[in-house]
Amino acid sequence: MRAWENFLSDAPQCARDPVQVRSLIHDSWYRSATGGINAQGVEAPLNSNRDEIEYLTRANAELLAAARRPFASLGPLLEGTGAMLVLADSDGVLIEAIGDKKTLHDGMDIHLAIGGKWNEGAVGTNGIGTALWTGEPIFVHAAEHFCAGIKGWTCAGAPIRDPLDG
Numbered sequence: 714m715r716a717w718e719n720f721l722s723d724a725p726q727c728a729r730d731p732v733q734v735r736s737l738i739h740d741s742w743y744r745s746a747t748g749g750i751n752a753q754g755v756e757a758p759l760n761s762n763r764d765e766i767e768y769l770t771r772a773n774a775e776l777l778a779a780a781r782r783p784f785a786s787l788g789p790l791l792e793g794t795g796a797m798l799v800l801a802d803s804d805g806v807l808i809e810a811i812g813d814k815k816t817l818h819d820g821m822d823i824h825l826a827i828g829g830k831w832n833e834g835a836v837g838t839n840g841i842g843t844a845l846w847t848g849e850p851i852f853v854h855a856a857e858h859f860c861a862g863i864k865g866w867t868c869a870g871a872p873i874r875d876p877l878d879g
Contacts, residue, residue: 717742717856721752737847738838738857744846745837745859755862757836759824760806766828773808776800776873784811799825805832805842823863836860840868848872 716733720742734742746752760766770777780800787798788811797812797820807829810817820826833842837859844851850871858864 717752717859721746734857737843737851738853741833741838741843741846742859744833748834748837750834750837750859752837752859752861754836754860755823757824757829757831757863759826760828760830762828769802769806769808769828773802776802777809780809784809787811797825799841801831801841801845803845804830805835805845806830807841823866825866836863839863840870842870844870844872 720734720739777800784798784800791797791812792814794813795816797810797816799807799811800809801807807825807827810820810826817826823829825831830836831839831841833839833846836842838853839858839860840851840853843853850869852867852869854867856864858866858868
């Protein structure tokens with residue numbers, strides 16, 4: 714947490730002044746700070762408009778269909794674990810979420826729910842958005858998140874690529 718506080722105290726200087734975090738996280742913090750993300754933010758933007766959610770579902774029908782069987786198998790395994798699994802579209806908008814009931818409920822407080830927008834441009838460093846930005850799997854632990862309101866969460870994310878055209 715101290716590294717984040719030090720970073721925020723002099724974000725412009727921190728572009729080249731390393732802090733005691735992984736370079737991938739530092740680079741994401743820098744993008745977040747210079748992109749205007751509120752470091753004191755407590756939640757992701759949420760689109761709860763029913764028509765737009767239906768549009769997202771239709772637009773991502775193939776991805777949702779591919780995830781249906783694994784999600785059905787994993788869902789019961791997550792109950793009571795304090796974990797959840799989400800699926801986001803290419804813009805970082807959540808289109809499916811399964812997992813422990815309490816964790817799903819807690820996730821709603823920060824809009825970690827269907828319609829929540831989790832790209833870096835919306836909420837800074839996080840498992841979904843940073844994986845989308847880098848194009849690589851990532852693990853973001855608690856204090857590594859950019860926004861204060863999501864530092865209680867630990868996230869892992871991996872981009873899903875089309876097997877034919879990447």
